[in-house]
Amino acid sequence: MVAQPPRSKFHQLLHDQIRHEFQASQQYIALGAYYDNEDLPQLAAHFYKQSVEERNHAMMIVQYFLDRDISVELPGIDQPEASFEDYRGPIELALKQEQQVTEQIVALAKTARDEGDYLGEQFMQWFLKEQVEEVANITTLQTVAERSKGNLFDLENFVAREINAPAGSKNDATAPPAAGGNL
Template sequence: MSTRTQAKTSKFHALLQDQIRNEFSAEHQYIAIATWFDHADLPVLAKYFYKQAVEERNHAMMIAQYLMDQDSAVEMPGIEAATSKFANAKEPIALALAQEQTVTEQIVQLAKTAREEGDYQGEQFMQWFLKEQVEEVATMRKLLTVADRASSNLFDLENYVLREMSGPSDASGAPHTAGGAL
């Protein structure tokens, strides 16, 4: 068995390892949200959040690929429990927004740490994630606003998601995903 891959000891690389867990936890939370919508017979919202779950998985695997490219060992950590019970359709969307805001703070901290440590490759790697988080937070904020406006008319909410949020995603410039993007 090869012992060439050593764990890097920089704070940035340690935070990347933590971020893998954070991204898989976000994936798990999106699956819980998607299944809640699926069970509530809201297939468009369910499909959207299933897709978001895959996106979070891919983010974790992008980080894993970066660590491997840097000849650093990758640790696959356990994940946090997901919230799966909601009182109404607005609650899971509000949770998704809060989750994206938290992930944004984590990504900003990663970029800041890479810069502070003089890890210019790490800083460059984080640029795509910073851009992605602006889009993710804005999208969830809009979805929550529309959920507020739709109130109990969930067909309007589903129609909005189908009309405005179901197009192809633009992953141009995205880092490579270990094992390939799903």
């Protein structure tokens, strides 16, 4: 039988974050499919890759609970948004989503600190660093999309050259392990 420490506010918020991460993963699949439907393979590939990354984040949290002998609750998610006016809509949605996730991660880190959960606070440090990177990347993509003024060939070339280009191993040795391993 798994030992159950008392449920803290931090643990409840962290369980909620599993849902947020799976929701983000599903939303990124919808964005990738939108771009695939528009014959924009580089943008599609980028958002499909982001989906896997968000899934891995959820599984990192699952592994954290397993490592702490806390039972894991896997929640359902909402229907992702899939219709957009034009090519800029998915990027705008992705930026809002990453900004919201950043607020959630900051709240988690603050709650862990406020509750004196030093293990939880340490666990959140990697996620804080990750969110800075995620918001910066999608902000750059939004800026380039605006500057392209509808020239999707230029936008696709930028994504292929700067975002989807292999940059060696992106494995972060400081990243928490994901339950079942990263995809």
